[in-house]
Amino acid sequence: MNLTIDYMKVSQLDEVFEIEKSCFVTPWSEESLRKELSENAVAVYLTALDGEKVIGYAGMWHVVNEGHITNIAVHEDYRRRGIGTAIMNRLMSEAKEREMIGITLEVRISNLNAQRMYTKLGFRPEGFRKSYYDDTREDAVIMWKYFTPDGHYYG
Numbered sequence: 001m002n003l004t005i006d007y008m009k010v011s012q013l014d015e016v017f018e019i020e021k022s023c024f025v026t027p028w029s030e031e032s033l034r035k036e037l038s039e040n041a042v043a044v045y046l047t048a049l050d051g052e053k054v055i056g057y058a059g060m061w062h063v064v065n066e067g068h069i070t071n072i073a074v075h076e077d078y079r080r081r082g083i084g085t086a087i088m089n090r091l092m093s094e095a096k097e098r099e100m101i102g103i104t105l106e107v108r109i110s111n112l113n114a115q116r117m118y119t120k121l122g123f124r125p126e127g128f129r130k131s132y133y134d135d136t137r138e139d140a141v142i143m144w145k146y147f148t149p150d151g152h153y154y155g
């Protein structure tokens with residue numbers, strides 16, 4: 001595998017959408033993903049490539065001084081090879097360069113694999129959102145990784 005990670009391009013959206021559909025009960029539409037790239041000034045989207053092939057992606061919104069992860073997925077054939085971790089690490093570097101105080105995300109309470117990855121990356125559960133997901137009414141775990149020394153914003 002020749003792994004590279006870079007900003008997502010509009011020309012990669014078809015491949016991204018295929019992965020999105022295969023991963024999520026309620027996938028984002030291709031149009032929403034397109035709007036994220038073309039119209040959302042606070043969005044940062046990355047793709048992981050094996051050569052030219054898109055094998056994973058993730059997105060984050062830069063909201064004031066926080067990073068909010070919107071989605072992350074790795075192609076089924078490429079999982080458990082550190083690609084999710086590599087994309088997240090790149091998003092965290094991007095967040096630190098932009099002087100964010102930390103990154104937050106929501107994850108389904110049943111999605112233990114993703115939670116394991118986030119925990120390994122230093123994210124910690126900070127709360128729950130009851131019935132957050134419209135499709136199954138499942139709760140979300142809110143996780144945070146702070147970059148400030150004491151875990152809080154103070155100035």
Ligand SMILES: CC(C)(COP(=O)(O)OP(=O)(O)OC[C@H]1O[C@@H](n2cnc3c(N)ncnc32)[C@H](O)[C@@H]1OP(=O)(O)O)[C@@H](O)C(=O)NCCC(=O)NCCS
Pocket residue numbers: 023071072073074075078079080081082083084085086106107108111113114116117118120
């Ligand atoms: C979650 C996801 C992005 C992880 O991507 P990945 O490239 O396979 O993750 P990594 O290889 O970097 O795994 C990092 C760690 O996460 C944990 N992990 C990931 N997948 C796991 C699995 N299937 N079983 C157990 N632990 C798992 C492990 O601790 C792993 O470290 P290890 O392999 O050294 O034990 C991928 O499984 C995926 O696309 N899932 C479907 C979409 C999704 O759920 N997205 C998250 C929405 S919040």
